[in-house]
Amino acid sequence: MNTLIAVIVIFGILVFVHEWGHLVVAKRAGILCREFAIGFGPKIFSFKRNETVYTIRLLPLGGFVRMAGEDPEMIQIKPGYEVGLLFNQLGKVSRIIINNKSKHPDCKVIQVEKIDLEHDLFVQGYVEDKEELVTYEIDDKAEYVHDEQPTQIAPYDRQFSAKTVGQRAAAIFAGPLMNFVLAVFVLILYAAFAGMPVDESVVGEVTEDGVAIQAGLESGDRIVSIDGESVASWEEMTNIIVQHPNESLDFIIERQGEQFDVTMTAQERLGADDEQIGVIGITAPREHNIGQAVLFGFTETYEYTVLIFEALGMLVTGQFSLDHLAGPVGIYNYTGEVASMGLLVLFQWAAILSVNLGIINLLPLPALDGGRLLFIGLEAVRGKPIDPQKEGLVHFVGFALLMLLMLVVTWNDINKFFM
Structure with a gap:
């Protein structure tokens, strides 16, 4: 149940912010926005405000803003009626x-x-x-x-197609952009609550399953040296510890101006590169600095963006197979695992998903925002729009192929789940 709630809340926010970006910029351009929808399929809740019907639909698989002029009017009044x-x-x-x-x-x-x-x-x-x-x-x-x-x-001047290339591009681009803005905001909140790591050889927290707590170390203790080698930063200290798994190390600890000796045997753990490393069960000290938190929000969003683009590049070059992609089932399972780690970790996961949603939507593929921007770009180069029927057909075929890909990825997720 906790996983379901976490998924609904996170994806609801991601989709809401994305579509809200489309809605606000489109309205500022004077486009009549008929509907702002979260989800697809039958309506389960709706209300109207300022020309727009706001709806929540049954299938929580995305959302949309229905702008006048994007599709033919449902009702056409002809002579004789x-x-x-x-x-x-x-x-x-x-x-x-x-x-x-x-x-x-x-x-x-x-x-x-x-x-x-x-x-x-x-x-x-x-x-x-x-x-x-x-x-x-x-x-x-x-x-x-x-x-x-x-x-x-929808008078012509209120329709999407009547607006300038710049206005239409801005209305489309605003959705993915808001996902990046959301990621920055969420990561700033994370850093503000969790604090920023400080590069000092000071004990932040002592874990319950480490040798440090058994040796009597406390939060705020400063590690002066290890095996006679002076350390002043967290990086210097950890570099020594990780290189000596299952080895006895002599520490000089400073607490409230007084120093004492402690001997600990570093525990063996599996590192990021599948190597055995040494740990003693302490975390880095953290400080709450709003300036650093803001910087962290922007830099981490940039890092996530680079990592996702690298993964997409590996997918295109064949270094990354479809088996590694996660669909709705896979993301649901990952979200459940992350939710069990605490609210702050869930914040980071939400930011990663938001950046991922923004990037995927900007890919120049039919039916995605990037595909629509591509057609707007072609119009700017040609000096005239692409035939709406041809563009619509391309988007329809692209959407069908995306749904097929989604089915394949979801099938892989289900197979992994039962393996």
Whole structure:
């Protein structure tokens, strides 16, 4: 249950921040954002505010911001249609009733002759039981109502495609960018709470399973020398200890101005390079410095970015196989393991996932933000947009291939889980 809660919270925040970046920049560019959704599939919760419907959907596999003009309008009103019109105080059409007109007895029914919901914003038609042709001006925030579900019209200047190349690129790029911003913020919080390591030969904490606690070492003790060799920094001290697993070492310890001798046998542990190293069971001292914490947030985000790009490069060159990739099941399991290590470690994991989400979305692949930026870039070079139908087909095929890759990776995750 703890793992499920951790996964829902972390991925909910990652997706929310990503889509919020798209939403804010798109709205600032004047684009009508019809829906801000967390998840896919059927709606389980929704509310509307300032033109946008905010929804939570059943399948927590991502999210989206539905901008006007990205896809064809679901309802198209053609000549010959009978629609009902409702008017605002200025005499402009505020609602166009597509069906169920009987539920709106105050509406004026006309048979449409001409209608323009994008540029000139008017509707022309014949009033019911009359032969006269009438023309009505449509409000730029009017709604059409189908099956009692209102949808705001999207004049051309409110559509995604009507905006400049720079505005559209900014709206798309803002999502991944916010994932990097989130990673920096989370890592700053981590460093602020956990403190920053100090490069001094001082005991920060004493672990319960180490030889240091058995020898009586305490937090704040300064290690002056090891086997007669003076040490002043954490790095100098650990370099000596790690090189002598299962060996007896003589320490001079300073506590409150007084020095005493201690002999400890370094325990043997498996290091990062699968080598046996020596440890005595102490952690580095830490200080709480907001300036260092901010610097840590930026530098660690950069380091994570470099590592992920290196891994992607190894994947492309074949040094890294698909078996090493983790899908939803694998990430769920890893998140559970990390959650058991404590909240601060979970912070670091969330930052790594956020950077990963940002980078993956920027890859120039169809259906991803990077693929959409690629088409916008091609438009800037060509001086005219790519045929929307061709671009849509490319994104559709790309999305299908991504789903196929996701299924393969998930299958590998499940096999690993039961092995």
